[in-house]
Amino acid sequence: MMQFLNARELDQTQFDAALKLQQRLDCARDPGLPLTPAGELRATFDDNASDNAYHERLVAFDDGEAVAFGHLELTRDPANETLAILEITPVHNDASKAVLSELLRIARADGRTSVIAFGDYTPEADAFWAGLGAELRFTEQESDLDMASVDAELMTRWIDAAPDDIDLVHWAGRCPDEHIDALVATATAMNDAPTDDLEIEDTIFDATTLRADFEARDACGIDYVGILAICVDGSAAGATEVFVNRFRPAFAWQWNTVVLPAYRGRGIGRWMKAAMWQRLRTEAPEATTLRTGNAESNAAMLAINTEMGFRPSHLMGCWQADLAILESGISRGGSEERTHA
Incomplete structure (x- = not known):
């Protein structure tokens, strides 16, 4: 059972x-x-x-074994109050529909009422979600x-090409209060990132939301490392953020990198990424692998990452459907006996 x-x-x-x-x-x-x-x-x-x-x-157990x-x-976010995002791992065994x-x-x-399922894109996963009525949207x-x-020399060249009317502000853990409004602006600018055919509204950010995330990341064992590109008047031109995992410091995650529309095309994205690489090599030398994720349709950021040396590791997918459609798909495939705790 x-x-x-x-x-x-x-x-x-x-x-x-x-x-x-x-x-x-x-x-x-x-495996590496x-x-x-x-x-x-x-x-x-x-x-x-x-x-x-x-x-x-949830963890699904079958005869005492976690499956x-x-x-x-x-x-x-009130703009997406009817949306649920879920992940099931793995999605190709007998427990998958029961977990769903x-x-x-x-x-x-x-x-x-609307569901986005996120996970590795594999033929098995695509068949699972398609069979329930969900569509691959992203x-x-x-x-x-x-x-x-x-290439350290390449990173130096990216930094040397930086505009002289913008400064980089480094922070860790929690963004300083004097720059929180600039960080809110960069978080909001991430709404420009491609979402392809997903039915999802722009996320609303404010200082309270970001500060809560700083605390949550810290509680999860994540060291939040940030760089802001700041104009003379204190407004934001861009930002990049990395999560360093205190439990597995060799494996870090490149989070948001964004340049506001008015400042694009000036090399700011490359500058911030190069500065972050230099910083991590000094402050977190144990971080040997940096992972990132980019929409396949985001050609500009993919090009920068490829030039820097990122190599593809996994293709991820987002499948979307009305919740009722998924419920109907499960019903068509039969039900499984279960207990709740």
Whole structure:
């Protein structure tokens, strides 16, 4: 009998089984990277504030063995109050539809009516979601950078070509109050990033939202490293952010990089990325791999990353459907007996 447990409420034996599943998935997906340690998985399970969203995480068990994870993200953003974002790992075993059914139940109870499913794009995943009535609406290229292999002279040239009417402001952990409005402007500018055919509204950011995310990331074991490109009047020209994982410091994540429309075409994006690379090599030399994700349709940013040395690692997909369509698709495929905890 399939059993679903709230990931925050696992006992030690159940948590150990979940960790075993996570590390098995790590080996299959990223054999060259360190495995997820217990502390990181626990912090992930406990997270309920990052990305301006509530999070629900389930672990599916079959005869005591952890067989699948379900993650439901319920955005707090009022512009997307009917949207649920979910991920099921893996999506090609017998537990997948049962996990999905439980996540949809939670989403419906919260008033959500539209669902975006996010995960690795594979033939199995595409067949799973298409079979339930969801459409592939967006693809994202994940790429990895070997930090030691970056051409240091190229980075110097990018920095030397920087405009002289803009300064870079470095921060860590929490953006200083005097620059928070500039950071809000850059976060808002990320709404220009391609979303292809996804039905999703622009996210509304403010200082309170960003400060809450700083705290949530820290609680999850993430060191937030930021650079702002600031004009003479204190307004924003751009920003880049990296997450350094305290549990696996060798594996860092390139988060947002954005240049505001009025300042594009001046080399600011390259400048910020080069400055961040130099900073990480000095302040976080243990970070040997930097991963990023870009919409396949974002040719400009992909070109910069390729020039810097990023190499494709995984193709990600977003499938979208009305929640009712997914419920109907599950019903057509039959139901599975389950218990709740």
